[in-house]
Amino acid sequence: MTRLEHSVGPGRTSAEGRTGNATEQRLQTFHDRLKQRGLKSTGQRDDIVRVFFELGRHISAEELYAEVRKINPHVGYATIYRTLRLLTECDMASERHFAEDQARYEAAGKHHHDHFICESCGKIIEFENEGLERIQQAVARELGAELTRHRLELYGRCSDCRRSPRQ
């Protein structure tokens, strides 16, 4: 019933080495969408986008900046923010505000999912549950409202943290 999709620590770093095929494909999509809008592809944008998609999910601008600087120390903070906004406008990323003050960005995937956030280790688990979606639609119907999107976050202790005694 509930489909588990990923299980990734928020600070996970895996950008060393080659960029995967999936990343190059998404980069191509990004180039296409830029061209559609009469915008340009640049080295900085490519670097940022590659790192963003390679790194995994739920990254903050600060983390992305630090990672991008490792491979291109010339890139400025403003370009990080501008590129993240561009990715969001191209529907290739989405901005999330979890509990903290700063925003996190996540690569836009195929299908919708929600998040479980472990309050102990910070791990973020994505899941999908049809029953939840159905009931939300029912709630909207009862309110006479039209639903365009939603946000659901579950907080608690993940199975790993429940097993280990401390931290």
Place this chain on the structure above:
Amino acid sequence: MTRLEHSVGPGRTSAEGRTGNATEQRLQTFHDRLKQRGLKSTGQRDDIVRVFFELGRHISAEELYAEVRKINPHVGYATIYRTLRLLTECDMASERHFAEDQARYEAAGKHHHDHFICESCGKIIEFENEGLERIQQAVARELGAELTRHRLELYGRCSDCRRSPRQ
């Protein structure tokens, strides 16, 4: 099945006139909890807390500051934030981050509820649905996780806005 609780515009202002009994009762509770912690009651805190509970829900620090200044122009921004934090620590308010960057605070109520936010007029509707709660517990169980809290926000067009053609 779904219980509707309130329907309040986010910028609603109803602080003129007397403070209600419910407010005075909550103020008393606040005093008690302060005393428990060895903290003091002050005129500024009382003013802020009264306005907060009278005003209704989902207020930002900025709005609260403006409202409090109307009845006590001496109060500073810092005291607003410090008192909101105090209310939160006393479990009498909770901090929410909706779509925007700034936080909104809401009076802590008896029972749990979630929010529908109209993207057209900004209205916030609170609702409660048992089925949703049940499925969330089921999801957590499947993950082997322990659920401590959750956040669910539905976004869309409310019934009023669907009826009226523009805005």
Place this chain on the structure above:
DNA sequence: TTCCCTGCAAAAGTTTTGCACTACT
């Protein structure tokens, strides 16, 4: 050649903090 893009630094917006003074208890 034309604009878009970039980096830097400064600005903007929200929230926190240091400090001298005030006022609860």
Place this chain on the structure above:
DNA sequence: AGTAGTGCAAAACTTTTGCAGGGAA
């Protein structure tokens, strides 16, 4: 009297913007 609270201003932090120079198309 003693200690926590307050206002102010400055700091901290995240995100945005202005501008002069650089680069993609």
